[in-house]
Amino acid sequence: MLTAPIGKTLKDMTIPMVMGMIALMSFNLVDTFFISLLGTHELAAISFTFPVTFTVISLNIGLGIGTSAVIAKTIGQKHYHLAKDQATTALIVAVLLVAALSTIGWFIIDPLFKLLGSDDNTQPFVIAYMKIWYFSSVFLVIPMVGNAILRASGDTKTPSMVMALGGAINAMLDPILIFGIGSFEGWGIEGAAIASLIAWMIGAATMLYLLSNRRQLIDLAVPKSSAFVQATKTILKIGLPAAGANMLTPIAMSILTAIVATYGHEAVAAFGVGSRIESIACMLVLALSMTLPPFISQNLGASQHGRVQLAYKLCCKFVLLWQLGVFILLAIFAPIIASAFAQEVEVQQTIQTFMWIVPLGYGLQGIVILTNSSFNALHLPSTALKLSVLRLFVFYVPCAYIGGLMFGILGLFIGCVVGNILMAGVSYVSFNRYFRTVEV
Structure with missing residues (x-):
């Protein structure tokens, strides 16, 4: 990462991550597909859960960002023993924080989702799914933060294999646990949550084995108190603002979901499908947002600022072209996708409208995502947090809301694109201005 050609290095790191992201994102997409076969109320229920589940996942992502940035910089400075203490500490702290957040969420399931717009038709399905999902989230944190540790060391192939393993297990278990097989009648929407729980438990066990035995990047014992405290402070200094920035997305999505709910459950169901398709459509951007930061942090540790700037600009140009092709x-294929994920004509039509408009802004959204991840990698999490606030609450949600007031659900979708632009x-x-300041 410090000497090889930038384009080739990022390509070699990103391609395995894309394959892993396909598997990881398949969790939501596969769940959504099979749950859609249960009915519109079940599909709407899983749509209501998305902002909340993404809040917990955002904490994992933020802690992973802090972990990757700190460890990659330490490796760039060639302090390998310190990096091992930091990695071990990161896993312990992440498990404790996610467990605390999920425990709080478990006790407020009913009032929280009623606040988000869930009614008597969807609430029983929401409660059944989330009671299991909150418990399973503790196992999700280990492979997610473990992947960040591996990426910080320059290894993106192993994380992709771990993600693929989890995705494959989830995909195999979903239809069996949801609909049943033979004399087993299945558990409905609860079966989807149980499938994810099993997949994440296996992923967590696999990751701990890889990190401790195969790669020796962590210790199975808690580091000395002084090293633990110092590593915790260093990681949380970046990880908490990064987690906060990531959590703003589900908060904004909650607000947006509540706005969409005013157009009916059909609109909520369609918006939920569109949001999950978005996660697949933007998987390359998300993969780059995971491989670019360790590249930046290692070069930051080696004081090679020129490579940082070139890598950022190269990625921005690429995602604009790539996402145009995705759009x-x-x-x-919008009509085919809509018919696969919905049975009601109104839901199908809204999904098609979503895909004919919102993906036009995915390339621009990619620039926003890469910029935020780059600032975190530069150990400037407060700047990334400010940009996240601007994006969601000054541009994205207000533009969508105003568009909805003017032209209904069509205008809401157009407003999403305008906000990204x-x-x-x-x-x-902002990124280029920062480096002009550094150079001065």
Whole structure:
């Protein structure tokens, strides 16, 4: 990462991550597909859960960002023993924080989802799913933060294999546990949550074995108190603001879901499907947002700022072109995708409208995501947090809301694109302005 050609290095790191991301994102997409076969109320229920589950996942992502940034910089400085203490500490702290957040969420399931707009038709399905999901989230944190440790060391192939393992297990178990097989009648929407629980438990055990025995990147014992405290402070200094920035997304999505709910459960169901398709459509951007930060942090540790700037600009140009191609494909296949994920005509039509408009802004959204991840990698989490606030609560949600007031659900979708256009410009200018300041 410090000497090889930038483009080739990022490509070699990102391709395995893309394969892993396909498997990881399949969790939501596979769950959504099979749950959609249960009915519109079940599909709407899983749509209501998305902002909340993404809140917990965002904490995992944020802690992973802090872990990757700190460990990669330490490795760039060639302090390998310190990096091992930091990795061990990161896993312990992450498990404790996610367990605390999920425990709080478990006790407020009913009032929280009623606040989000869930009614008597969807609430029983929401409660059944989330009671299991909150428990399983503790096992999810280990492979997610473990993947960040591996990426910080420059290994993106192993994380992709772990993600693929989890995705494959989930995909195999979903239809069996949801609909049953033979004399087993299945558990409905609860079966989807149990399938994820089993997949994450296996992923957690696999990751701990890889990190401790195969790669020796962590110790199975708690580091000395002084090293633990110092590593915790260093990681949380970046990880908590990064987690906070990531948590703003589900908060904004909760607000947006509540707005969409005013158009009916059909609109909520369609918006939930669109959101999950978005996670697949933007998987390359998300993969780059995981491989670019360790590249930046290691070069930051080695004081090679020129490589940082070139890598960022190269990634921004690439995602704009790539996501334009993704938009064209989604626009062409929108009717087929809509019919696969919905049975009601109104839901199908809204899904098609979503895919003909919202993906047009995915490339610009990619610039925003890469900029935020780059600032975290530069150990500037407060800047990334400020940009996240601007994106969601100054541009994205307000533009969508205003568009909805003017033109209904069509205008809401157009507003999402406008918000991404405005924020992409702010993000790109902010990154370049920072390096002009550094150079001065």
